[in-house]
Amino acid sequence: MSDGRVTATPPVAEDTRLRLTIIGGYLGSGKTTWLRHQLFEGVFGKAHIIVNEAAETPVDDTLLSAQASGMTMLAGGCACCTGKADLVAVLRRLCDARTSLRAEERTQGQIILETSGLADPAAILDAIRQDGVLVHHIRVTEIIVLVDALNASDQLRTEYLGRAQIEAADRIIVTKADAVPFSILGRVAATAQILNPAAQIMAATKGQLVPLQDFSAALPFDLPIISGNEPVVPTKIDIGDDVDWATFSVWLSALLYARGADLVRVKGVFRTPAGPILIQAVRKSVQPPELLPLEAAINQNKMIFIGRGYIGDDLRRSLDFFAS
Amino acid sequence: MCNACGFPTRPGHWTDAGATTSGDRLRLQLRRVDVLNKILRGYGFSARTPGHGPGFALASFTGRTTLLPDLETVWEEAAQQLGQPLDPLDPRFTRSVTSS
Numbered sequence: 540m541s542d543g544r545v546t547a548t549p550p551v552a553e554d555t556r557l558r559l560t561i562i563g564g565y566l567g568s569g570k571t572t573w574l575r576h577q578l579f580e581g582v583f584g585k586a587h588i589i590v591n592e593a594a595e596t597p598v599d600d601t602l603l604s605a606q607a608s609g610m611t612m613l614a615g616g617c618a619c620c621t622g623k624a625d626l627v628a629v630l631r632r633l634c635d636a637r638t639s640l641r642a643e644e645r646t647q648g649q650i651i652l653e654t655s656g657l658a659d660p661a662a663i664l665d666a667i668r669q670d671g672v673l674v675h676h677i678r679v680t681e682i683i684v685l686v687d688a689l690n691a692s693d694q695l696r697t698e699y700l701g702r703a704q705i706e707a708a709d710r711i712i713v714t715k716a717d718a719v720p721f722s723i724l725g726r727v728a729a730t731a732q733i734l735n736p737a738a739q740i741m742a743a744t745k746g747q748l749v750p751l752q753d754f755s756a757a758l759p760f761d762l763p764i765i766s767g768n769e770p771v772v773p774t775k776i777d778i779g780d781d782v783d784w785a786t787f788s789v790w791l792s793a794l795l796y797a798r799g800a801d802l803v804r805v806k807g808v809f810r811t812p813a814g815p816i817l818i819q820a821v822r823k824s825v826q827p828p829e830l831l832p833l834e835a836a837i838n839q840n841k842m843i844f845i846g847r848g849y850i851g852d853d854l855r856r857s858l859d860f861f862a863s
Numbered sequence: 864m865c866n867a868c869g870f871p872t873r874p875g876h877w878t879d880a881g882a883t884t885s886g887d888r889l890r891l892q893l894r895r896v897d898v899l900n901k902i903l904r905g906y907g908f909s910a911r912t913p914g915h916g917p918g919f920a921l922a923s924f925t926g927r928t929t930l931l932p933d934l935e936t937v938w939e940e941a942a943q944q945l946g947q948p949l950d951p952l953d954p955r956f957t958r959s960v961t962s963s
Contacts, residue, residue: 785897812883860956
């Protein structure tokens with residue numbers, strides 16, 4: 540520093556990237572209904588809505604546009620595969636428009652992406668990370684996945700996609716809670732928790748949150764193995780003091796490269812020379828780590844791995860090998 | 864971006880977070896080469912710093928040396944030359960080690 544001052548900890552730079560919330564869920568799980576109610580209640584503030592429909596003719600846009608600050612319709616291709624280029628183009632345009640705003644206006648807006656029922660949210664996350672422009676301008680704050688209480692048992696039994704959506708979620712909302720008895724609601728929630736042990740689970744009826752009773756005793760649905768996909772298992776690793784950031788980052792990046800398809804989620808806070816950072820990965824895709832304020836890092840150096848195809852203890856042993 | 868070599872073409876790899884000062888970055892790069900070699904050695908590769916900037920120089924058993932901008936591309940290049948990714952969960956790395 541030119542003025543000769545010495546600061547012990549450099550101030551954490553504010554993350555000014557545009558926030559993006561991804562809303563996923565199987566066909567007919569109630570994404571538009573839920574989103575419309577949230578917009579009505581002002582949960583997302585001034586948000587630009589992007590709605591993706593796999594079908595050629597859009598129907599959702601008229602329902603939503605009343606409450607949004609802006610609205611883009613992406614029809615005729617699912618944004619996680621065939622419509623990926625369109626989604627990237629729209630997001631780039633939004634980022635572009637934002638740069639012409641005054642600095643204080645920039646902090647307000649956010650984007651809500653309602654995916655098509657056929658989309659895998661993890662693939663969308665990956666598309667954003669792979670794009671050299673978007674990765675600088677967009678921060679995915681949350682993946683919310685809606686699960687239809689009425690149809691979940693059938694879908695999850697047979698559809699790989701339904702499970703993949705749940706696995707990618709930060710928050711799971713069981714919809715149509717009034718349409719099934721409490722016992723079934725509990726079973727749906729318990730099944731979702733097995734598929735994604737790290738996610739927060741809530742229930743809603745027509746977009747309004749309803750209390751979800753304790754479902755820890757509920758019997759989850761049978762989840763037969765679909766095309767070799769065994770259920771995921773969570774592993775928590777306490778990182779010892781002998782593991783520094785260099786070791787951990789090399790190890791984790793190698794692990795994600797080799798086992799990314801099997802590692803559904805990795806999440807935790809790690810102590811680095813620059814301060815505690817939040818690490819989040821969904822399959823092979825790692826979000827740009829966020830530097831956290833020092834006091835926010837109570838649970839640092841604990842990592843959660845959720846995945847399949849490996850033994851949890853092997854993760855510990857392998858990390859120990861690289862740390863020794 | 865470096866005018867001479869074009870690196871990094873992408874924004875920093877996620878592993879480059881966690882070091883904000885140039886001293887930390889250099890230390891991190893050097894420490895990483897040590898760790899990197901623990902996994903590479905078993906497959907006939909070795910890594911060193913390129914000496915003039917970020918990234919790694921990956922030398923393979925064929926004698927070929929490749930300059931790579933970040934860890935992601937190191938795994939990619941190694942997997943391509945080897946025909947399979949380097950797996951940290953390979954039994955050779957998960958045999959119990961006595962902590963020193």
